[in-house]
Amino acid sequence: MSQSYLVILGDRDAIGWVLREERMAFPSTPRAEVAALRRGDRLFLYATRGAWRNPTRDRGRIIGLAYARSGVRQFDEPIEVAGRAFASGCDLDIDGLVPYPGGVELQPLVAQLDAFPKPQSWSIYLRRALLRLSDADSGTLLDRVQPHLVSRPDALMTYHWAASAATSTGS
Numbered sequence: 001m002s003q004s005y006l007v008i009l010g011d012r013d014a015i016g017w018v019l020r021e022e023r024m025a026f027p028s029t030p031r032a033e034v035a036a037l038r039r040g041d042r043l044f045l046y047a048t049r050g051a052w053r054n055p056t057r058d059r060g061r062i063i064g065l066a067y068a069r070s071g072v073r074q075f076d077e078p079i080e081v082a083g084r085a086f087a088s089g090c091d092l093d094i095d096g097l098v099p100y101p102g103g104v105e106l107q108p109l110v111a112q113l114d115a116f117p118k119p120q121s122w123s124i125y126l127r128r129a130l131l132r133l134s135d136a137d138s139g140t141l142l143d144r145v146q147p148h149l150v151s152r153p154d155a156l157m158t159y160h161w162a163a164s165a166a167t168s169t170g171s
Helices: 012-021 032-036 107-112 119-126 135-148 152-156 160-164
Strands: 004-009 023-026 042-047 061-068 073-081 084-097 130-133
Touching: 004 012, 004 135, 012 023, 012 042, 012 073, 012 084, 012 152, 032 130, 042 084, 042 135, 061 135, 084 152, 107 119, 107 135, 130 135
Parallel strands: 004 042
Antiparallel strands: 004 130, 023 084, 042 061, 061 084, 073 084
């Protein structure tokens, strides 16, 4: 049975890499949820409020829907994305993206989601690459984001910095 996760992306250059490459990279710190990720798992792509480098203006938003095209595997050599080294990763099928600067704001939904058992301190749960979602959470987020999704190529053009930015992949 497939699982659902929130993929937490905290840097616009890293978001650009994920959207362009249709890959996800993970730091070397062992995390149970990263080890549990399997092919076919549903991934909600979440850009933190600081990802766009203006946290007073921006809100944390779900910007896309993807599926793991592979399980997580160790890289032969770490890759560098947005100035950070990553030891493992997986391939993605990005099913749809919300055109920039849109997305579904997460904060108003937190009290309804099982993933945030302490809604008053919800942001603490976002200090990781992946956050596992219950089936109910996945359904709630899917209902909210699906009407806003367009094809990856169409939306990628609105992330103009992502479509053309040159970041090192190290691979």
